Amino acid sequence: MLLKTFGWSFAITAAGLALAGVLWGWQGLAIVAILSVLEISLSFDNAVINAGILRKMNAFWQKIFLTVGILIAVFGMRLVFPIVIVAITAKLGPLEAVDLAINDKARYEELVTAAHPAIAAFGGMFLLMIFLDFIFEDRDIKWLAWLEKPLARLGKLETLSTVVALVVLLITATTLATAVPVHDGVGTVDKATTVLLAGIGGLVTYLIVGGISGFFEDRLEQEEEEAEEEAEKASAKGGPSVVGLAGKAAFFLFLYLEVIDASFSFDGVIGAFAITNDIFVMALGLGIGAMYIRSLTVFLVRKGTLDDYVYLEHGAHYAIGALAVILLITIKHEISEVVTGLIGVVLIGLSFWSSVVRNRKEAGPGDGSGAKAEVSSGV
Template sequence: MATRSLLTVPLLLTAAAAAVAWIAFGPAAALAFAALAVLEIAMAADSSVPMAGIAGRLHSPARRLFLSLGIVAGVLAMRLLLPPAAVAVGGATDPATAVDEAVFAPGSFSAHLAEVRPALAAFGAAFIWLVFAEYLFNTDRLIRRSWLGGLEARLARVARPRVWSVVTVATGVLVTTVLVGHQDAWAPGTVLPVALGGASGVTAYLASKRIARRALRGVDGTATGAVGTRWSWRIHVYASTVVFERGLVVFMLFEILDGVYSLSGSGVLGADGLGALEQAALAVAAIAVGAVFLARTTSRLDQAATLKRLRYLKAGAAYVLGVLAVLLWTSLLVPVPGAVVAWFGTVVIGLALATSLPWRAWARRLRRRTVAG
């Protein structure tokens, strides 16, 4: 993969936006924006592998839509709209009021987001575990080589894999709820959000999959067959469910585990002299840069058929989701260090990449050259 060509557009967008920020708001704002944009690009690199795996299951024109507008719009929508929606639902307030507070009263909004965080983390953990369980129990019954050996192979062959998915996630929700209840003396205000959040995550996942199945029903007989123009709207609906799933994963990784809402004005964008609207504009621009890089990286992985050549990379991406779900459940009981959040995806993907490379073939080639020489 040509890293230079992948970074060209995102870096040009970053440079242009940083220049505008410098002229409009000063050098501190430009540096703050550049730092956040680089962070977004780095985190997008980890998300590109699972995105490419999903793109491989789509067909034109849905694939083109997903790899361009779909990823960018989905990431922006989930990152920017889900927190105000969560605050509005959790606090029984008007959504417009929640959005207004997120922009103009970031400190108050962060406090309200922290109040609904347990329910949101429980929701995300259950939802993301079910996405991971698709790989773990091989719900699509794909032929694949196991990355982690015999246990993984046996789990991929279990009967009724969807039942196993629901059983494992229900166990995770129940165990977490019991531990949280025991930790906080079974206070209803602590236990109910975790239990209801987990149940809502399971419900949202099942609803998303039901919509996807209904959208694919009758599309040339299967989800993987050639798709005619008359069925393209159904494939777009299916692609939208995929964008929702991955957008939720990216949101949970940034906003919940990392503990910082992008428009909160804290952290990287806490530049002196910036008003609420200016900070919000810079945050949205940085998120957009990361989304563009994610779309370009995913498209390049898909075009190069990288996941087929690097046979364990898709498995690594799946295990990133499993670890993320476990970290979300863990964060309801104990604080999760930021370093763990920042590096776990990179480490897992790196191990999957390292085990996918043809080391033995390279060694044989080197030996033959040495003997011939």
């Protein structure tokens, strides 16, 4: 199971490190290895979130996630995306941006860093909406009941997540974005308008992609219920429609996964410039890390880990909320990637430990029924 799921990751790691050693020597090999670890530490919560969505897909779409999805993640987000950002913000042509990335790495890094407020606002708002929609939803199983129960009651107000996100964006734009330090640390610049526009873009993207995927997912559930009824009557009328609709639902969930992955990758791409400004070294190192996150996602799905450790999704969503806040804060203040990674690891670790405690209590003496009633709190 382990080799089957992580086999490609192991193979790509070996090939990637060998390539780095050949092209850039021992120093390049070390940098690629460090970037891989950085990506894994920053995106572990991403794997848990992705697993919660991927388990709704069939084996075919899980393979698409590992093949086409990883190509988008590595070449799209870790290589093409920084170049596109430079081209847009610096008003350069694509070829000029590529030439700059190859031949003037210092200037390229400066332009990417200058675009950070817009990137952080977009990604921060998208991730914040994921967290808010989760925390305002009334769930049978609650991790921090003292917090989640009152928030679930507030969540009965429609559009509350959007309102809260817009308020956060407004506060960010009028405080953190009004005096952003420039790249060389001398002087500041007003990025309020940029942050507002980028943040609204992230919010709109979430509403569109999440709304479409949710719509098809609901339709799929309805069709599956109808198909079951038809099957009981020995009729096959509902079969074809379910297959077609499942494809649509899986496709939009796949797009949703890719946008989530993109949002998670923002801090990794920006943070990687603290280690190297060579886009090819960066893409290779972050790409290897992204491959492990994909494999870990599939592993969690196939092992049923989220069903066995029910608070993991809670911990991952709290980590998402923390990452969203951190991204917005980094518009003005620098925060170490070590802090970002540790917050996610600690929150997921606590949720895992709480799940283990819960499982032990349910398996304890006098609990022969095995029923999984709501647990008020795991911590």
